[in-house]
Amino acid sequence: MNERTALRSGATTPAEPIELKRQIGLYAATAITVGNIIGSGIFRSPHSVAQHLSGFWIVLAAWVVGGVLSICGSLVLAELAVASPKTGGLYVFIRESFGDAFGFVFGWANLWVIKPTVIASITSVFALYFCQVLHLPKSAEFPSGAAAILVLTFINWLGAKEGAGTQSLFTTLKVVGIAMLCVAAFALPTSHAATPVAAAAPVAAFSFGAFAVAMISILFAYDGWTDSTYVAGEIVEPKRTLPIAIVWGTWLVIAVYVLTNIAYYHVLGADGVARYEAVGSETIHRLMGDWGARALAVLVAVSTFGTTNGAILTGPRVTQAMAADGLLWKPLARLDPRRGTPSLALWIQGVLSCVWLWCASGFEDVSGWFVTTSWAFYALTTAALFVQRRKESRGGIAAPSYRTPFFPFPALLFIVATAMIIVSDLHDSGWKAWAGVGIAALGFPVYFVWKGRRPGTGGGGRTAAA
Numbered sequence: 001m002n003e004r005t006a007l008r009s010g011a012t013t014p015a016e017p018i019e020l021k022r023q024i025g026l027y028a029a030t031a032i033t034v035g036n037i038i039g040s041g042i043f044r045s046p047h048s049v050a051q052h053l054s055g056f057w058i059v060l061a062a063w064v065v066g067g068v069l070s071i072c073g074s075l076v077l078a079e080l081a082v083a084s085p086k087t088g089g090l091y092v093f094i095r096e097s098f099g100d101a102f103g104f105v106f107g108w109a110n111l112w113v114i115k116p117t118v119i120a121s122i123t124s125v126f127a128l129y130f131c132q133v134l135h136l137p138k139s140a141e142f143p144s145g146a147a148a149i150l151v152l153t154f155i156n157w158l159g160a161k162e163g164a165g166t167q168s169l170f171t172t173l174k175v176v177g178i179a180m181l182c183v184a185a186f187a188l189p190t191s192h193a194a195t196p197v198a199a200a201a202p203v204a205a206f207s208f209g210a211f212a213v214a215m216i217s218i219l220f221a222y223d224g225w226t227d228s229t230y231v232a233g234e235i236v237e238p239k240r241t242l243p244i245a246i247v248w249g250t251w252l253v254i255a256v257y258v259l260t261n262i263a264y265y266h267v268l269g270a271d272g273v274a275r276y277e278a279v280g281s282e283t284i285h286r287l288m289g290d291w292g293a294r295a296l297a298v299l300v301a302v303s304t305f306g307t308t309n310g311a312i313l314t315g316p317r318v319t320q321a322m323a324a325d326g327l328l329w330k331p332l333a334r335l336d337p338r339r340g341t342p343s344l345a346l347w348i349q350g351v352l353s354c355v356w357l358w359c360a361s362g363f364e365d366v367s368g369w370f371v372t373t374s375w376a377f378y379a380l381t382t383a384a385l386f387v388q389r390r391k392e393s394r395g396g397i398a399a400p401s402y403r404t405p406f407f408p409f410p411a412l413l414f415i416v417a418t419a420m421i422i423v424s425d426l427h428d429s430g431w432k433a434w435a436g437v438g439i440a441a442l443g444f445p446v447y448f449v450w451k452g453r454r455p456g457t458g459g460g461g462r463t464a465a466a
Contacts, residue, residue, distance in 0.1 A: 020087055021160070021340055024235045026244060028164035032228045032310050033249030035171030039307030040125040041221025042178070042260050043280040043300050048217040050274040052210045054203035056265050059273075062211065063261055066218035067254035069417055072410035074225045074250040076382045078243040083388060083400035085242060087233030088321030089314075090226055090381045097384035100327060101447050106377050107322040108443030113436050114377075115315035115349060117370040118223075119308055120356035123148055126304035129297045146354045152309045153350035156316075159339045160234050163313040170306025177299040178256055181284060185263035190286040197275050212424035219421065220371050221257065224307070225250045226378065230314035243402050312353075316345035327450070372425050373436040379418040382411050 024032075046059075053059050080093045091110070095103025127145035131137070136144070156163035203210075228235070228245045235241050264273050267283045276282040280300065284292040320342035323333035336343045385404065391397045404410055425433055 019340070020233045020335065022234055022236050022238075023161055024164045024231055026236075026241045028168045029228050029231075029235050029241050029245035030249045030252075031168040031171035032164070032231065032314065033225055033245050034175065034252055035167050035306045036224030036227040036310035036314070037222060037250070037253045038171075038174055038178070038256065038303060039122050039224070040300065040304050041217075041223075042257055043278070043296075043303070044125075045217040045221040046261055046264055046273055046279045047277050049214045050270065051203065052214040053206070054270065056270055058206065059214075059265075059270075060258065060261060062214055062218055063257055064254075065417075066215060066222050067250075067257065069219070069414055070222045070225050070250050071247070071254070072414040073378055073382055074246045075404045075410045076385045076414065077226060077229060078246045079400055079402050079404045080381070080385060080388065081229045081232055081242040081246065082239050082402040083397070085232040085235070085238035086321070087231065087317045089229030089232060089318065090377060091318045091321055092232075093229075093381050093384045094377070095325070097387035098380070100325075100451075101444060102380070103325075104322065104327050104447040104450075105440060105443035106380075107318050107327065108446060109373055109377070109436075109440035110315065110318045111349070112352070113439050114370045114374055115311055115318075116352040116356045117436075119149060119311045119315070119349075119353040120145075120360055121370075122304050122307050122311065123353070123357055124360060126301055126308060129301040129304070133294065133297050133301060142358060145357050148305060148308060149312070149350055149353050149357070152305075152312045153346055155309070156313050157336070157339065157341055157343055157346050159341060160231070160313075163309065164231075166309050167306060167313060170302060170309060174299065174303040174306055175252075175256065177302065178260060181280065181296070181299070182259050182263045184287050184292075185267050185283060188287045190267055192286050192289045194272070195276070195282055195285060203274065209424060212421050215421050216371055216425050219375055222250075222253070223371065223374060224310070225253075226381070227310060227314045230317040233317075239401050312346070312349065315349050316342045319345040319349070327447075370436055372422050372433040373440050375418050376422055376437065376440075379415050379422075382414050382418075385411050 049059055049062060053062060081089070084092050084096060086092045091103050091107050094106050123145040124141070126148055127141040130144050130148075131140050152166070155166055225246065228242065228249070232238050232242060235245075264279050264283050267286050268276065268279065272282065273279050281293045281296045284296045288295070319328060319332050320335075321333075322328045323330055323345070332342070332345050332348070334344060335341060386408070388397065389407075392399050426437070
C-alpha cells in the first residue's frame with residue numbers, strides 16, 4: 001500500500017508501510033454493533049409498525065421476527081468475520097466468495113448510497129431534536145446536522161481510538177437512557193394528560209403484505225449489526241472479539257427493543273402507539289410532563305449523534321479496502337501518516353453525506369434509499385458462507401475457529417425471509433427503494449469500464465493490517 005519516505009544521512013530510504021493498527025477492544029467493538037443499531041429507529045419505528053399491524057402481540061411478534069432474522073444473519077457473519085478478519089467487512093466476504101465485480105458493486109453502493117444516506121437520515125433526526133432542545137428555528141436544522149457530520153468526521157480523522165472511544169461513550173449513554181425510560185414506564189403512574197392528536201386511521205385485517213411493510217421499519221431499526229466487521233482489521237484479538245461483538249451485541253439490542261416496545265404499549269396502549277409518531281416522547285410526557293419530553297429529546301439527540309459517529313467510523317473502511325485492492329482510485333487507499341486513518345475516504349464520505357442531507361427534506365425522504373439495498377447485500381453476504389464451506393470441503397481454506405450454530409438453517413432462513421421482504425417492499429413502496437437498487441446495479445457497468453481501462457488491477461492485494 002502507501003509508503004512513507006524517511007531521510008537518513010542525506011539518503012532517501014523507504015520507511016515501514018503505514019498500516020491500520022489493531023487498537024479497538026471488545027467493549028468498543030460491541031459498542032459499534034449496539035450503537036450503530038440503536039439510533040432513531042426505536043423512537044420512530046413502533047409508530048410505523050402499529051399503523052400496519054393491529055394489536056400488541058402481533059406487533060411484538062414482528063419485532064421478535066426482526067430480531068431472529070438479525071441473529072440468524074449475525075451468526076453467519078461471525079463465522080465469515082473470524083475466517084477473514086480484514087478491514088472492509090461485507091466487501092471482503094462478497095469479493096472473496098463471488099469475485100471482484102460483486103465486491104465492487106457493494107463498495108460502489110456503500111460509497112454513493114448506503115452510508116451517505118444512513119448518515120444523512122440519522123443526522124436529520126439528530127438535528128431535529130437538537131434544535132428542539134435548544135429552541136432553534138427549523139432553518140437551523142441543516143447547519144446543525146452538517147456541523148455534526150463534519151465534527152464527527154474530524155474526530156474519526158484524528159484516529160481509530162478517538163472514533164471508537166466516542167462510540168463507546170455515546171452507546172453507553174443511550175443504553176442507560178433507554179433503560180431509565182423503561183424503568184419509568186413501569187414504575188411511575190401516567191399522571192399527565194395525553195397530548196391532543198388526531199385519531200389513528202383504522203388498521204386493516206392482518207395480511208402478509210402489511211406484515212412485510214411493517215418489517216421494513218423494523219429492519220431499519222435493526223440495521224447496523226454488520227458494522228463492526230468493517231473495522232475488523234483494527235480490532236484486537238478479532239477471532240475472540242468479533243463473535244461476541246456481533247452476536248451478543250445483537251442479542252442485547254433485541255432485549256432493549258422488546259422491552260422498550262412493551263413499555264410503550266404499557267403506557268400508551270395499542271391505539272396510542274398508532275396515533276403518536278413520537279412514541280418515546282409521548283410515553284415520557286405521560287409520566288413526567290413537559291420536562292420529561294425535553295429529556296427524551298436530549299436522549300434521542302444523544303442516541304442519533306452516537307449512531308452517526310458509528311456510521312462515519314465504519315463507512316470509509318470499505319472504500320479504503322477497495323482502493324487498496326485496485327478497485328477504486330488508488331489515493332483513496334492512503335492512510336494519514338500520523339494518524340493511520342483513511343483520511344481522503346473519510347472526508348469524501350462526509351461531503352457526500354452533507355449533500356444527501358441538503359437534498360433531503362427529512363428522515364423519511366432519505367431513509368427509503370438504503371434499507372432494501374442494504375438488506376439485499378446482507379442476503380448476498382449470508383450466501384457467501386455456502387461458498388466458504390464448499391472451499392473448506394475441497395481443502396482450499398482452513399475451517400475457522402467459530403462455526404455458525406445449526407448450519408445451514410440460520411443462513412437459509414435469513415436469505416429466504418429477507419428475499420420475501422425485499423420483493424414485497426419493491427412491490428409496495430415508492431420509487432426510492434427501486435432507485436437505491438438501481439444505483440447499486442449501476443456498479444456493474446462501472447466496474448467493467450474501470451476494469452477495461454485499468455487491466456490487471458482487480459487482483460491487487462492489501463498490505464494494511466488484515
